[in-house]
Amino acid sequence: MLAKVWTCAVVGLEGELVQVEVDIARQGLVQFNIVGLPDAAVQEARERVRAAVRNSGFIFPPRRITVNLAPAEIRKSGPSYDLPIAIGVLQASEQIAASASKVVFLGELSLDGTLRHLQGVLPMVGLARDRGVRTAFVPAVDAAEAALVDGIDVIPVRTLAELVDHLKGAVKLEPLIGGVTVEDAADPEPLVDLAHVKGQGHARRALEVAAAGGHNLLLGGPPGTGKTLLARAIPSILPRMTLDEALEVTRIYSVAGRLHEHGSLVRRRPFRAPHHTISPAGLVGGGVGWARPGELSLAHRGVLFLDEMPELSHTVLEVMRQPLEDGVVSIGRARGTVVFPARFMLVGAMNPCPCGYFGDPTRACSCQHSAVDRYQKRLSGPLLDRIDLHIDVPRVEYEKLAADSVAESSAAVRVRVEAARQRQWARFEGSRVASNAEMGIRELKLHCGLDPAGEALLKAAVQRLGLSARAYHRVLKVSRTVADLAGADRIGPAHLAEAIQYQRRSDR
Secondary structure, eight states, rough: EEEEEEEEEETTTTTEEEEEEEEEEEOOEEEEEEEEEEEEHHHHEEEHHHHHHHTOOOOOSSEEEEEEETTTTSOOOOTTTTTHHHHHHHTTTTTTTOOTTTEEEEEEEOSBBBBBBOTTTTHHHHHHHHTOOEEEEEGGGHHHHTSSSSEEEEESSHHHHHHHHHHSSOOOOOOOOOOOOOTSOOOOOOOOGGGGGSOOOHHHHHHHHHHTTTOOOEEETTSSHHHHHHHGGGGSSSOOOOOHHHHHHHHHHHHHHHHHGGGGSSSSOOEEOTTTTOOHHHEEESSSSSOOHHHHTTTTTEEEETTGGGOOOHHHHHHTHHHHHEEEEEEETTEEEEEEEEOOOOEEOSSSSSOOOOSSSSSSOOOOHHHHHHHTTTSSHHHHOOOOOOOOOOOOOOOHHOOOOOOHHHHHHHHHHHHHHHHHHHHHTSSSSSSSGGGGGGHHHOOOOOOHHHHHHHHHHHHHOOOHHHHHHHHHHHHHHHHHHHSSSOHHHHHHHHHHHOSSSSOO
């Protein structure tokens, strides 16, 4: 007898409907074959399904069983096919006769028939909904994640036996009601508050501008001046994610298998701080079979912090240039190309030389001039040209360190940042642009007009600082953010002057 059951596969961040066809022949040798480009994990489903069916109290037919996963041109990977294969076997052997039209089954089976956690449930259920599927049976541990998708009944399942009883009508499993929002949970206390930062008023202001516009930021200075502390305070002043942004990030973490760190929905903007020994594949994504998201995508809509930035390999640094420009990561494989979103704030920190004290007024540098030059040139001109704000973080004076005064808190700064972002969301409503840092040429012409005084100031800055065309546009974006923080409708000379002071002094 032939049975057909629907399930889903994940390709990149997108789902793909897969039909599981199970045929049980009345003649032939006892065999259990799976075809349709299955990987090793799918091939091993034969033993998991066999044991789960028997240990759940059902008969595994001693016949020639053929399972086809269609369409055959898509590589099938992972253990998500266990449950649909088991249901197909039970239907084909006439142990259950329930209709499986407009229904998808997702889940990995333990040998005792219980369903285990599954990666990528959110994009798979979203795809099923878009294709007209009305019901999705998912592992109970993943039901809250799947219920984030509206317009489809998500039914949590704990065991294979429980699901079969439901399909037979012996018991009734109720769908889980979703409706989770980013406001459901209160924000936890930030690990680093700007109130903890002593002095560094110029750097604090730069952090506020960067957070308000989503701009990339590079902090430079000798060791121990607070560069890492400043970077780790950025999440505390970033605006709260919208529900659409939270769902975007949740899909990435679901596919990457990291959602358990955040619950069913990622509510806070990511902050990723990989070690400087990370490989290119770890940064952009990769892996056996279809690629998985890397650190650039895990930082989507959040912050990617690279401490000791010149210590990263040249390949790792240069591979970031395209994602910084386009906001996506494209990974080519023999079977096709996978695209992951990577719209993040890059925050880098670096010392001025290998010993860290070049230019320090209180401690002499022990490096040769050639070593200093080589160290600083590890960050290429094209990469530095994609960083909007370049900030020097000098040594803090003793009087400021010992002072009892408390600096402005992150909560107070966040109010101004969110007000600036609200202006940007209203300005870019209906477009794909979410912040000033994402503006293209068209948006710059519409929203970054200058008066004659501003034109003269910017012209002088381009000529004296040797700014490139990209740097020219970068100044306009940052000045638009400064104006938004001030509540101004137009960019004034004062806003432009502040944006210019955040630029590199010369191009290499």
